[in-house]
Amino acid sequence: MHIHLIAVGKGMPAWVEAGYQEYAKRLRGECRLVLKEIPAGRRAKGADIARLIKDEGARCLAALPKGARAIALERTGRALSTQELARKLPGWLAEGRDVALLIGGPEGLASACLERADETWSLSALTLPHPLVRVLVAEQLYRAWSIYKNLPYHR
Numbered sequence: 001m002h003i004h005l006i007a008v009g010k011g012m013p014a015w016v017e018a019g020y021q022e023y024a025k026r027l028r029g030e031c032r033l034v035l036k037e038i039p040a041g042r043r044a045k046g047a048d049i050a051r052l053i054k055d056e057g058a059r060c061l062a063a064l065p066k067g068a069r070a071i072a073l074e075r076t077g078r079a080l081s082t083q084e085l086a087r088k089l090p091g092w093l094a095e096g097r098d099v100a101l102l103i104g105g106p107e108g109l110a111s112a113c114l115e116r117a118d119e120t121w122s123l124s125a126l127t128l129p130h131p132l133v134r135v136l137v138a139e140q141l142y143r144a145w146s147i148y149k150n151l152p153y154h155r
Contacts, residue, residue: 057110
């Protein structure tokens with residue numbers, strides 16, 4: 001199974017790349033993490049933000065692997081503990097299909113992404129910057145994986 005992190009935004013700061021890569025490289029084998037960056041629309045003065053969000057959403061949906069379980073990361077989604085996430089992993093593996101986590105841009109995800117999502121999760125009631133979300137998600141997936149595999153990382 002692959003977990004696709006489909007995230008709006010390219011050219012992240014070095015600390016984001018390093019943080020994400022640190023956890024992605026640990027998730028190998030049967031549960032691999034794959035980043036798909038979606039170009040963000042240009043937010044110049046007078047830009048049609050609604051149109052930018054809609055276009056970003058269309059690019060996110062186009063990047064979804066066929067048959068993947070889509071999970072939208074949204075502040076108002078369902079909160080999961082790390083242990084709950086760890087309990088979900090065996091079910092995902094048993095399904096035999098990929099999982100795609102959708103991360104929106106500065107204004108969030110397009111409504112089309114939320115409508116397509118099989119689930120909507122919240123990492124926090126706080127509004128988090130989307131570059132930081134990449135690192136948090138990668139770390140939490142690795143932590144959940146370490147719990148599932150009884151590895152010492154979580155202890």
